[in-house]
Amino acid sequence: MSESETTPTDRSAAAPDRPARADARRNRDRLLAAARDAFAATSEAVPLDAIARAAGVGIGTLYRHFPTREALVEAVYAAELDEVVSSATVLLGEFEPAVALRAWMTRYAAFFKIKRGMSDTLRAGWASGSIATPATRERVTAVIAMMLRSGAEAGSLRSDVDPEDVTMMLLGVFLSTAAIDAQDRAEQLLDLIVDALRPALEPKRR
Incomplete structure (x- = not known):
């Protein structure tokens, strides 16, 4: 047999x-x-x-x-990061790029909030090597680059923006508002970032 x-x-x-x-x-x-x-x-x-x-x-x-706690934290972190990355393509399939980018920023903010609850374990695990160091920033910046390209092609987002600059702005928003637990302020700041990423309107000729 x-x-x-x-x-x-x-x-x-x-x-x-x-x-x-x-x-x-x-x-x-x-x-x-x-x-x-x-x-x-x-x-x-x-x-x-x-x-x-x-x-x-x-x-x-x-x-x-x-x-171990480290094993649970590593699994949650990996699953959430994968979801943040994959959600960008889903959102681009549902909305025009600028709207998709703004919705994705909210999803990324939720990931950052979850990460805060795991931060002590993550730092200790990364330092000891018991938790693999993920390429979080690289993957997030690659997502932003993809969404900016889509927006530039559609004419709804600027084509002259460094994706790494957007990553830094987002982290600045999350870190500064987390310290004072200001969710509403975070949403307002994310709106401002998207507004800054939109192409400037041509002045009307008289």
Whole structure:
């Protein structure tokens, strides 16, 4: 019998593993969602048992998926960064580039807020090497460059802007408003950044 062939007995024996794997994936997804919400709610360290309760699982299940706090934080960070990057293409498919860029800035702001709740663990993990250092800034700047190109082609965004400058402006907004927990002020500042990225209107001739 070839390796690709299985007897009915073989298939029935393997069947119970599939629901178990599906349950494990669901538990992992629930843990990541609960951790993301917990990290977004506070900049203080969140107890792991509180995250497990919020996910509706026991602490043992959490440790099976994430043996350490560092492992959980690294997984949440990676998932959120991937979502921030991939959301740009989705938004460009739904809105014109300037509107898409503004919506993406709000998504990036949410990521930054979640990152604050993980900052102590991230810094310690990056310093010790227990958490891989991600290319966050490079990936974010690449997204901004893509959206600026789309906007320049559509005529709704300037073509002479360095994407790295936009990244720096966004980080400045997030850091300055986080210190005083001023969400409304952050939104106003993001609006100003997008306005600054729009092409200047030609003066009307008399």
